[in-house]
Amino acid sequence: ILNVEQSPQSLHVQEGDSTNFTCSFPSSNFYALHWYRWETAKSPEALFVMTLNGDEKKKGRISATLNTKEGYSYLYIKGSQPEDSATYLCALLAGANNLFFGTGTRLTVIP
Amino acid sequence: ETGVTQTPRHLVMGMTNKKSLKCEQHLGHNAMYWYKQSAKKPLELMFVYSLEERVENNSVPSRFSPECPNSSHLFLHLHTLQPEDSALYLCASSQGDPSYNEQFFGPGTRLTVL
Numbered sequence: 077i078l079n080v081e082q083s084p085q086s087l088h089v090q091e092g093d094s095t096n097f098t099c100s101f102p103s104s105n106f107y108a109l110h111w112y113r114w115e116t117a118k119s120p121e122a123l124f125v126m127t128l129n130g131d132e133k134k135k136g137r138i139s140a141t142l143n144t145k146e147g148y149s150y151l152y153i154k155g156s157q158p159e160d161s162a163t164y165l166c167a168l169l170a171g172a173n174n175l176f177f178g179t180g181t182r183l184t185v186i187p
Numbered sequence: 188e189t190g191v192t193q194t195p196r197h198l199v200m201g202m203t204n205k206k207s208l209k210c211e212q213h214l215g216h217n218a219m220y221w222y223k224q225s226a227k228k229p230l231e232l233m234f235v236y237s238l239e240e241r242v243e244n245n246s247v248p249s250r251f252s253p254e255c256p257n258s259s260h261l262f263l264h265l266h267t268l269q270p271e272d273s274a275l276y277l278c279a280s281s282q283g284d285p286s287y288n289e290q291f292f293g294p295g296t297r298l299t300v301l
Binding site (some may be wrong): 080093104107108110112118119120121122125127142165167169172173174175177179180 | 290293
C-alpha cells in the first residue's frame with residue numbers, strides 16, 4: 077500500500093476566490109497521477125491524467141501541475157464557483173493497473 | 188451519466204446472506220475495477236479485470252468473489268460478510284493503458300451488513 081496524502085482535508089472559500097490544494101506521493105513509485113472530482117451523490121469524474129515531470133494541464137478554470145522528482149501535484153481552481161464544491165481526489169498509478177487514492181480535499185464554495 | 192451503471196444502489200444484508208452487486212459499462216472499455224470506500228478511508232482497489240481476465244486481487248478476503256462474464260459486465264458476489272464490510276462499493280471501467288486513460292466510475296452501491 078502506498079501513502080498518497082492530500083492537503084488540506086477540507087476548505088471553504090468565497091465565490092470568486094482562487095484556491096489550490098496539494099497531493100503528495102512517493103516519487104519512486106510513479107507511473108501516472110490521476111485527479112478526480114467527486115460531487116455528493118454522483119460518481120467520481122476524471123479531471124486529469126498526468127505522466128510527465130513538469131506536466132501542466134488545464135480544463136476551464138481548473139489546472140494541475142506535476143513534480144515527479146519531489147513527489148507532488150497541485151490542483152488550482154481560478155475564480156471558484158458554487159458548482160465547484162466537491163471532493164477532489166488524486167490517485168497514484170504505481171503499477172499496471174493499481175491506483176492508490178488519497179482521502180481527498182473537500183471544497184465548499186460559499187456563494 | 189458516466190456510462191457505468193451499478194445495481195442495486197443500496198443493499199442491506201445479514202451476515203449469513205448471499206448477495207451480488209452488478210456493474211455494467213456501455214463505453215466499450217476493456218478493463219473493469221471494483222473499489223471499496225469505508226468511512227474516512229481512501230478508495231481501495233479490490234479487483235481489476237483486463238480483457239475479462241483478473242489481473243489484480245489486492246488481498247481481498249475470499250468472502251468477496253468477483254466475476255467478469257464479458258467485457259461489459261462485472262459482478263461482486265458477497266457471502267458471510269462482516270459488519271466491517273459495510274461501505275460504498277464502486278465499479279469503474281477504462282480503455283487501454285491506465286497510465287494515459289482515466290477511469291469512469293459508476294454511482295456505487297451502499298452496502299450495510301447487519
